[in-house]
Amino acid sequence: MDRADQSTSPHSTAYNEARRVLTGNWAGASTVPSRSLYPHQWSWDSAFIAIGLRHLWPLRAQRELETLLDAQWDDGRVPHIVFNPSVPLTAYFPSPDFWRSSTAGGAAGAPREVETSGLVQPPVHALAAWLTHRADPATSARRGFLRRVYPRLVAWQRYLTEARDLGGQGLASIVHPWESGMDNSPCWDAPLSRIEPVGSETFHRADLDHSCPADRPTDLDYGRYVRLAENYRDHGYHDGSRCHRFAVEDPGVNALLAxxxxxLAAIAGALGRDPSDHLVRAEELTTALVKRLWDDEAGLFLSQDVIAGEAIHEYSAAGLLPLILPGLPDETVRALVATARGPRFGLGHTTRMVPSYDLTGASFDPARYWRGPAWFNVNWLIERGLRRHGELLLANALRANLVSSAASSGYAEYVDPASGEARGTRDFSWTAAVTIDLLADPPAPASGSGIERRHRERLVPVPSD
Structure with missing residues (x-):
């Protein structure tokens, strides 16, 4: 039974349609992002999906995360895809027979009973677990939800902060563009240019059977993605720095890590444990993020190419995601808000939602996957960050545009950031999930300047709900 009846809400149509999407994409133990384009379980999708499900069916939200964590490897990694064995191999590429996780990943502790990929995605899972618990603490406590997921989430964090600190500077590296979640971002063009692609005749792209080619990565990009994944697989998914041809410190991934x-500090406290270790680690990660990836001239956090030893001067929405963190210097917050509102992202001026990539960049494309379109999960995070730092007017406007764009686009995978035109597939699960989450919590009234409100609210528990 639903936790809330929205039938009399002004947003009842949007709410009920979003609920319909999540109902239709539920696969029995987890939720597929899309019935056609993505017919398995994806890692960070499930985290956002749980955040929405908690308002409807808290037990289902818990199961969403538990199913994903059941596929965790012994080294702590949470794979970016958990494959459904009942789905034909031809339904998605790369399929389980490409990854060969249970054999090629044996040394890293890949599970034997389920096939997964060997890559990871951004760590939103601890936040999702905490918010899911708070939605129904009684059921969570009765089932031992936090007690069971906490050690798994800690192992996931330690994998990223230890095995993936390839630059030795206290930040995690991604070893494939797919690990950023922002797969086809122009930020990866320069490091990818070093990769010899496999020929397009060596694989069949199932994504083009379900989506417009103009919305998707090119065959050249895919050829490089496949080459990188093959190399990682053929090295047994080993994380020694010498095995990698691509290693990048991404600000979005590391902001979510912090x-x-x-x-985890909140979860530890709820379990009666000392949260101080997590708070110290959060502070260390935030300090490293600012020291290593902040660029004063850009007014944005930039990715760092670990192999080339240089910053990547491409401007993506990932560089705004550290807004979700408490403890950023005031001047950094001011600069990030100015950049979000400025010509590169146009928030509140030329765009309805934050584009995934710089509007003024030579590689900007409002239709093609992560090269310009606006994504609902990214904008949910940015809305949360703006609200955390007291930028309530801007956050409220973004929230309203996010909800209206989701509904008008048919819960599209992503949209044109200016017009809101639907791109990618429709009935997309995380689009529906973040819509449910925003509709469930009315926005706070805006008064005073952003920095003033931020200082007033510093004693609000982190992460706030």
Whole structure:
């Protein structure tokens, strides 16, 4: 039974349609992002999906995360895809027979009973687990939800902060563009240019059977993605720095890594444990993020190419995601808000939602996957960050546009950031989930300047709900 009846809400149509999407994409133990384009379980999708499900069916939200964590490897990694064995191999590429996780990943402790990929995605899971618990603490406590997921989430964090600190500077590296979640971002063009692609005749892209080619990565990009994944697989998914041809410190991934330590601190406290270790780690990660990836001239956090030893001067929405963190210097917050509102992202001026990539960049494309379109999960995070730092007017406007764009686009995978035109597939699960989450919590009234409100609210528990 639903936790809330929204039938009399002004947003009842949007709410009920979003609920319909999540109902239709539920696969029995987890939720597929899309019935056609993505017919398995994806890692960070499930985290956002749980955040929405908690308002409807808290037990289902718990199961969403538990199913994903059941596929965790012994080294702590949470794979970015958990494959459903009942889905034909031809339904998605790369399929389980490409990854060969249970054999090629044996040394890293890949599970034997389920096939997964060997890559990871951004760590939103601790935040999702904490918010899911708070939605129904009684059921969570009765089932031992936090007690069971906490050690798994800690192992996931330690994998990223230890095995993936390839630059030795206290930040996690991604070893494939797919690990950023922002798969086809122009930020990866320069490091990818070093990769010899496999020929397009060597694989069949199932994504093009379900989506417009103009919305998707090119065959050249895919050829490089496949080459990188093959190399990682053929090295047994080993994380020694010499095995990798691509290693990048991404600000979005590392901001979420720091946010996860705050969430783990909250979970530890709820379990009667000392949260101080998590809070120290969160502070260390935030300090390293600012020291290593902040660029004063850009007014944005930039990715760092670990192999080339240089910053990547491409401007993506990932560089705004550290707004979700408490403890950023005031001047950094001011600069990030100015950049979000400025010509590169146009928030509140030329765009309805934050684009995934710089509007003024030579590679900007409002239709093509992560090269310009606006994504609902990214904008949910940015809305949360703006609200955390007291930018309530801007956050409220973004929230309203996010909800209206989701509904008008048919819960699209992503949209044109200016017009809101639907791109990618429709009935997309995390679009529906974040819509449910925003509709469930009315926005706070805005008064005073952003920095003033931020200082007033510093004693609000982190992560706030």
């Amino acid at each position: 946010m996860s330590e705050h969430a």
